[in-house]
Amino acid sequence: MFSHVFVSVSDFERALNFYRAVMESLGIELRFCERERPWAGWHSAGETRPFFVICKPYDEQSHHPGNGQMVAFAAASRSAVRVAYQVALENGGTCEGPPGLRSQYHDNYYGAYFRDPDGNKFCVACHVPTHDDV
Numbered sequence: 352m353f354s355h356v357f358v359s360v361s362d363f364e365r366a367l368n369f370y371r372a373v374m375e376s377l378g379i380e381l382r383f384c385e386r387e388r389p390w391a392g393w394h395s396a397g398e399t400r401p402f403f404v405i406c407k408p409y410d411e412q413s414h415h416p417g418n419g420q421m422v423a424f425a426a427a428s429r430s431a432v433r434v435a436y437q438v439a440l441e442n443g444g445t446c447e448g449p450p451g452l453r454s455q456y457h458d459n460y461y462g463a464y465f466r467d468p469d470g471n472k473f474c475v476a477c478h479v480p481t482h483d484d485v
Contacts, residue, residue: 354400355400355403356402356404358403358406358471359405359407359414360406360407360467361407361414362468362469363386363389363405363406365468366468369467370391370405372441374403375438376431376435376438377424377435378395379394379395379396380396381393382399382402389407390405390406390407391405392404403422416470416472417471420472421472421473422471423462423473423475424475425475425476425478426475426477428479432476433450435475436465436475439465439467440465443468444465444467444468444473445465445466447465448462448463448464448465451463457478459480460477460478462475
């Protein structure tokens, strides 16, 4: 469905450090990083698309996170959700909802919500029944 998702950032190096840690915890591979541009992109292991890109705003205006906008990453397990959430907080993210079941979405929806250092909102979610610890 998606080719790519762009998220703008105000401080590229800070964002790069944040996203490298979070993406690594989810097994999402760095596809490219060009500091001189600046931009960087990741994709799922063994895939080429869709990919997730961070960059400074193209119009060179200030970054502003969108109200009501969120990007959600899939996790293979509930424990992967917890790890990614913790990594996000340890790297400058802020909590928007701790890991847990969200049965209002569906019986197996296990997610965590956080904002990156620029205020962009993210979710990491596992949608499969699991036997790892809740």
